[in-house]
Amino acid sequence: MSAKLSIVTPSFNQGRFIEETILSVLNQGYEPLEYIVIDGGSTDETVDIIKRYENKISYWVSEKDRGQVEAINKGLARATGDFFGFINSDDVYLPGTFNAVMDHFAKHPGSQWICGDTIMFGADHPTEVIHSEVPKSAAHCLAWAYTAPQPGHFWKTEIVRSGFDEHWSYDFDHDMYIRLLLAGHTCEYIPLPMAAYRLHPVSKTVAENHRQIEEFDRIAEHYEPQLHGADQRWCRATRYLRLSYAASEAGRKRDGARWLMRALATHPEGLKNRPFWGCLRRLLASGGGL
Missing domain, CATH: 1.20.58 (Methane Monooxygenase Hydroxylase; Chain G, domain 1)
Structure with a gap:
């Protein structure tokens, strides 16, 4: 029997995009798949869109939360899959991604964390393939000497079960990478575009870039003494x-x-x-x- 993959989508007022996200997960054709959507109490059309697909979604809820990281952690706590990934409600997985990911894990039983390439796109941004350079060490990660956008990452669930640190709003994924690297885990690269990362004026990456830089500085200051x-x-x-x-x-x-x-x-x-x-x-x- 194939290993189960759990995917979580955190969501809040992304009604313009979330249907694309949901379909990019449900149309992968991989089984067994567990899909969990955690919405933070959206007031736009998001909930109506989720309800259209609720018979194919393993679990969903719409309730007020503390933000993206708590939503991911709530989904992770419910996840029963052997492997885990999360996709934001304005991004999409590319066709064939889940089969490629799970085939790699099946052929390499020692693999616990993999990353593929990501396509960056948006109405005001030329489509660009980002070929990932995965983080090789905590120092490599802290020096920001790598390029590996979050949507292309998948993990063995047990190594991320403790959850993402809700203290961080922007760089919680980088914080997880650093913790995993310090714990001795390695990230393996698969040269295959796996997801598309949408850039738009209200995306956190675009709208709040300066705050992300400031937060990463605090993360780096926190971990530097361990180097x-x-x-x-x-x-x-x-x-x-x-x-x-x-x-x-x-x-x-x-x-x-x-x-x-x-x-x-x-x-x-x-x-x-x-x-x-x-x-x-x-x-x-x-x-x-x-």
């Missing part, structure tokens, strides 16, 4: 670069320059490191005029 030597300096330097970027975006040029100098002083050997220069290029591209 040592060059890894710690590298992560601290890239954290300073992110602060420089954020200050520059906010028009605080002097603060931006100060954080940039601290980054260079903390990890001068980072000048030879591609991720370091990647952060610097993003900083200069911000138009902050350092």
Whole structure:
């Protein structure tokens, strides 16, 4: 018998998009599938859309919650599948994803965490395939030296059963990656587009990017003491670069320059490191005029 896959969709007032999300899950053709939708008390057409498919949805509820992370955790607590993934109510899975994911897990019994490629799309954004570079270590993750959008991730349920940290609103997925890496788990890459990540003006990624940067800084500061030597300096330097970027975006040029100098002083050997220069290029591209 095939292993069961549990998928959770957290939702709140995404009636424009959620039907696409639901159908992208239900039309995968994989069995056994457990699909759980946790809605935060939407006041738009979301609930009516969910009801259209409730005979195919394993469990759904619409009630006030504390936000996206609590919704995911509520779904995860109900999940009975061997493997787990979550998809936000404005994103979609690509056809064939579940069969490819579960085939990989079946052929590689030791696999506990995999990630594929993701397509970025939106009305005002050119369609772009993001080829994932999975996080290889906690330092690699904390230095933001990887590219692996969340919709392409799937886990053995038992390794994420403790849930995502509700203290974080934007980077709770990165926090989970760091915890898993520190615990000795590895992320395996599958070179296959698995999901499409929608960019639109009210998506958290677009609308609140500066807050996401600030939150990731707090996450990095929390975990840095668990690193040592060059890894710690590298992560601290890239954290300073992110602060420089954020200050520059906010028009605080002097603060931006100060954080940039601290980054260079903390990890001068980072000048030879591609991720370091990647952060610097993003900083200069911000138009902050350092």
